[in-house]
Amino acid sequence: MVFTFPTLLSMKLQPLSLLLVMYFCAFATSSEIASEANALLKWKASLDNHSQASLSSWIGNNPCNWLGIACDVSSSVSNINLTRVGLRGTLQSLNFSLLPNILILNMSYNSLSGSIPPQIDALSNLNTLDLSTNKLFGSIPNTIGNLSKLQYLNLSANGLSGPIPNEVGNLKSLLTFDIFTNNLSGPIPPSLGNLPHLQSIHIFENQLSGSIPSTLGNLSKLTMLSLSSNKLTGTIPPSIGNLTNAKVICFIGNDLSGEIPIELEKLTGLECLQLADNNFIGQIPQNVCLGGNLKFFTAGNNNFTGQIPESLRKCYSLKRLRLQQNLLSGDITDFFDVLPNLNYIDLSDNSFHGQVSPKWGKFHSLTSLMISNNNLSGVIPPELGGAFNLRVLHLSSNHLTGTIPLELCNLTYLFDLLISNNSLSGNIPIKISSLQELKYLELGSNDFTGLIPGQLGDLLNLLSMDLSQNRLEGNIPLEIGSLDYLTSLDLSGNLLSGTIPPTLGGIQHLERLNLSHNSLSGGLSSLEGMISLTSFDVSYNQFEGPLPNILAFQNTTIDTLRNNKGLCGNVSGLTPCTLLSGKKSHNHVTKKVLISVLPLSLAILMLALFVFGVWYHLRQNSKKKQDQATDLLSPRSPSLLLPMWSFGGKMMFENIIEATEYFDDKYLIGVGGQGRVYKALLPTGELVAVKKLHSVPDGEMLNQKAFTSEIQALTEIRHRNIVKLHGFCSHSQYSFLVCEFLEKGDVKKILKDDEQAIALDWNKRVDIVKGVANALCYMHHDCSPPIVHRDISSKNVLLDSDDVAHVADFGTAKFLNPDSSNWTSFAGTYGYAAPELAYTMEANEKCDVYSFGVFALEILFGEHPGDVTSSLLLSSSSTMTSTLDHMSLMVKLDERLPHPTSPIDKEVISIVKIAIACLTESPRSRPTMEQVAKELAMSSRSSSMSPQTHTEMKD
């Protein structure tokens, strides 16, 4: 699918094959041509209606100008290319024996089902067979071995099962063999080693078992061998060392064992070697980078012992190294020379000792440095501040001492800083506020002292903060309350005192709060605003008074509340507030507690067992999944992203899971109604945003062709102002959308932050409005059928690094259930939804126009227009003139910016007028997005909008 795409290769071969055809087939008779046409028409008639419509050009008896058909000089069909035509049906009624001159048969990316007919061997001249990404099932027919001229075979991403026929060993001309992502079982046929020209084998993601045949070592032309994600056992045969042309070898996620044969060191051309997630033992091959070409090396999650291979020390080509979760040891202080290309290194969960070398500061490509859970000692060297590309730094669970060096605060891209569970001391530096990208800050279980700096409140992107188990004192700073995106806050096990600042309750997204084991006092009422809270612990403090009236506190147990001064409430084990003053006998209370605690503990026990069961199951399933990502790495593949992989693309699924470590919170970048959004760095270095849906969409719905083709259509949309949807994955546990990642995030967030809002001057704001208008215009008027967004709001408009607006989630709002706690009856965001949605369920283009109007005002006002929209609705129905409207609105312009001056002021006015037109109550009176976009384009040229065009828009 990815790094071999036979159709591309075969195109190059066409001139040659045409010559051959000229020679062999110059005498095709007209009756032969007629029978070819008949064979194709008969097959067309067996397909469903939609497919027949796609093949509407297939009429008459001259197939040569039909869609997807090419003929040779004697007008005989030589090439059938029906990739991505939306075909649905089977191949059973295609009479292959009437099409003897076909060289290329490409029906990839359709919905063909049924099995591959054994008669396919009648295509005796076939050079390319590509049936990939369909829904074919059944086994691969043995007769495939008769296609003696076949060079490119691609049956990947189907539902094929059964064994790989041994007869593939007869395909003597074969260059590429792609059958990945199926359900094939049984052994890899040793006969595959008989194919002298074979250059690449991709059989990953099947259920293949048995050992790797040693005959594969005969394939002297082989450059790529991927056997990942199967159930292969045994050792790697030493003959693999004879694959002297190998560039990529992937064995990830099997049950391979034993030591790595020394012969592998002969493969000096290797660029990518993947051994992760097996049961290998012994040493990692010492000369793995001997040839100086190695870029990607993965050996994680095995039982490798000994030291890091010596040849990696000076492996200047290396980009990504993963050795985590092994039994490796040795002093790593100055092990590595400065490797200028190293981007990612994970040495976590081993037994390395030594220090964090100052040299890491010179690794200028390094984005991720992970050495958690080893035996490192010494300090965090100030020089590390020189590794300016660092985004992820994991040094937790070592024996590090000393303070946090100020230079670390120079790492402005850092978003994940994990240094918990060491012996670090001193204060938390005030300068930490310069780490503006920081999302995860874990400083727990160290010896930090002093106050919690209020400057932590400047880390506006922070999602999770753990300062637990230190010796921090003083109050919880007020400023923490400004961390709007924070979902987890752990301050437990410190010496904090005073009351909870009233601002803390303002963190509406907070889900986990731990304040236990401090000396905090006063009441808990200020937590009342924490509507998202799901777990908390305030035990072992001096709190008193009633529990806050939020859900988390109503469904809690005494464990989260015990050992305080005087909390009261309706939780068993706690005195009800009304009883506090009354005189109940001690005896009575204990009895009551016992009666209510017993069934509760039983329930908790059962719940715990259940949770353990689920966890265990997930763990078992997951072991093989890690490390999958790099398997796809090929130095040649320009992009790893499949345009669409709703069902076939297990590999992409694995990639995303790996890159987000099973949706670990540390990759979280936002939370919305439909789900949580994570940032994933794919092994290619491509950043994507992954929106994990709260609920797995209804399976039945997903099977519908309409759904699949709709998603497919969305993935094919390319517009400067629309966030590119890469695809959708559905799985029993997770469903998610994968989209382009945009650096600056959503407009809502930007407008909320004064500094960013000021940077967004009038020119930029006008351009953003135009961009959104263009996107909507394109989707409403240039797509057939039109695509309605349904949920335009400032949260769905994202900016890239150049402040260009991109509309996110186009067309997806329709099939994603919005969070049940929000609006269940229609897709849309409160405050942006057109009034008619309150009584009709049907969202159409005019609803988008309304939401656009709200958005346009929001971006000019710097905040949601709020009541303005409803008063507009009123005023327009009371026939107030629009001139008055827009003048009254001009005073609401964002005051953080200087009042717009000429020439941009004309455009601002024009936007206000257009927005007013968009907010008209009657959907029919609103302009279309085409009119809006035109009007906006005109307003930048001519200074003001003529009254005539304005009334035109009101029509």
Ligand SMILES: *[C@@H]1O[C@H](CO)[C@@H](O)[C@H](O)[C@H]1NC(C)=O
């Ligand atoms: C097959 O058709 C598709 C779509 O029309 C086209 O992009 C592709 O280049 C064609 N491939 C060959 C081998 O002709």
Ligand SMILES: *[C@@H]1O[C@H](CO)[C@@H](O)[C@H](O)[C@H]1NC(C)=O
């Ligand atoms: C590798 O090839 C050489 C030369 O053809 C042959 O002698 C040797 O037996 C092969 N090694 C293995 C392990 O198959």
Ligand SMILES: *[C@@H]1O[C@H](CO)[C@@H](O)[C@H](O)[C@H]1NC(C)=O
């Ligand atoms: C490593 O060895 C231990 C002990 O034999 C075994 O339990 C564990 O599964 C092995 N781990 C891997 C990843 O093979």
Ligand SMILES: *[C@@H]1O[C@H](CO)[C@@H](O)[C@H](O)[C@H]1NC(C)=O
């Ligand atoms: C890094 O930080 C230190 C101390 O905070 C500062 O003096 C130095 O100029 C910074 N270096 C760079 C390259 O920004």
